[in-house]
Amino acid sequence: MYDGSGLKVEKKPNFTARVPVGLANAPRERVATAEKILADADVRVPVEISIAEDPFVLLASRLDDNAPWNGGGRWEAWRGTEHRSTCSTGFGVNASGRTWILSAAHCASLGDIAYQGVFGGGSGTGFSQMGPINSDQWAYDLLLIDTPGWYLIFDGSPTTSNTKRVYSWGYWATNELVCQSGMRSGVVCGIRQEYSEDVRVSCNTPDSDGDCDYVLREMIHSFKDGGGIAARSGDSGGPVFTLDGNGVRAKGIVSGGSASGNKMVFQDWHDVIRLFGAYPRTP
C-alpha cells in the first residue's frame, strides 16, 4: 500500500504457464515461492497474497530482450548520439571467469555502447543498454560486448520469442550443413560450409569506422543449398550453429556475404577460442 500500512503480492496464476524468458533464464534453485521470500524478509505489515487472473505473456524477443542476453537478438551500436550500425547478438560465452556476448567486430568499435532492441521502435520492441564494446578483433571480425550472456539463442522468425539451448561447440567442417539465426532473416538452415579463406572487405560496405579494403583472416565460405538466401544485411554477428539434440552446437558468427545473399561468410569457433579463450555458455 502507498501509505505503508501493508503489502499486496500478486502471484502468477499457474507455475507451469509460459514465463518471460528473463525469468525462465533464472536457474531453478534461485526461484523461491512468494511465501518463502516474505518469510525470509521478515515483513512486519499485513500481507495480502492474490493470484493474477491473466497469464503472463512472454516479454523477451529478438526485438526486446533483457539481461542476461540471448543470441540472435537485435543490437545497435551507438557512439554518444550517433547510431553506428545494427547487428545481431551471437552467443553468450564464458571467458576470463565471467560471461560476455560474442558478435561481429565490424558492427562497432572500442568506445561504442551496445543497446539491445530498436531505438524508437514502438510497440513490441525495447531499447536497453547492454554495455560497452570490450574486445574488437577486426582482422577476424569478432568482438565481445561487456555484458552478461545467456545460453539461449532465438529460434524462429525475425520477431520470435522462441529459443533453443546451446549445448556445445564445434569446429567448421567441409560440406557440413549449418544454420544461422540473425535478426533480419530469422533461422536459415541448409547452408553448406565449403572452404576457409581470407576475404577482402569491399568498399560497398565499410565497417563501423568507415574502413574498407582490408583483409579478414580465415573466414568460412558457405552457400545455401539449392539457391536462395543464406544471410541478409542485419544478420551480422548472429549465431551460426548445427543442431545438437533438442538444442544447438555453436559453430561461429555471421560476418557477411555476397550481393545475391546465396553466400554467407562467417568466422568459426577456432578463432573464438584462440583470440578470447571463450566457449559458449551452456546449461
Added chain:
Amino acid sequence: MRLAATVGLSAAGLVAVATFWAQDGGDAAELPPPVTAGPAHCPPTRDVSWRPALSSTRGGDLLPLAPRRALLCVYPAPGVDAVSQLSETHVIEGATAREAVAYLNSLPSDTGDEVFCFGAETAMYTTVFDYAEGHASVSIGCGVEYAGGVRPEVNIKKLVRYWFAE
C-alpha cells in the same frame, strides 16, 4: 527501329525499375542507357537488400553522361520492418553531377572475384540523376545496378563525397 521503354513500379514501399528493350540489330552494349520519364525525386522508402544480384551485366556506360543535377537520398538504418524512410536529400548540379556520373561509369563491370559485403545495417544511399529526358535512380548496396548494368563494387565514401565536397 529501336524502342526503349522504362516502367517504374512501386509496391509495398519497394521501388523497382524494370527496363525493356526491343531492337532490330546492333549491340545492346552500345545503346545509351535509358532513363525513366518524369522529374528526379528521392524514393520515399528503401529496403535493406544487398542488391544487385544479377547473373549478367550490360556493358558500356552505366548511366547517361550529362545529368543536369543529381540527388543523394539518405535513409537511416531501418527499424523492425527492413524498410527505411527517406531522411535527407542533398543536391549537386552541373559539373559536379557529371563528375559523379563519370565516377560510376568508370567502375569495372567485372572485378574478377566475387565481392564480399559486411552484413551490418547502416545508413543507406540512393542516387538519382536528372536528365532533360527523365531521370535515373541507382541504389547503392553490395554494388550498384542500373538498367541491366551491374558494377560489383563502388567506393561508397568516394561517391558520397561528391555531395559534400564544399
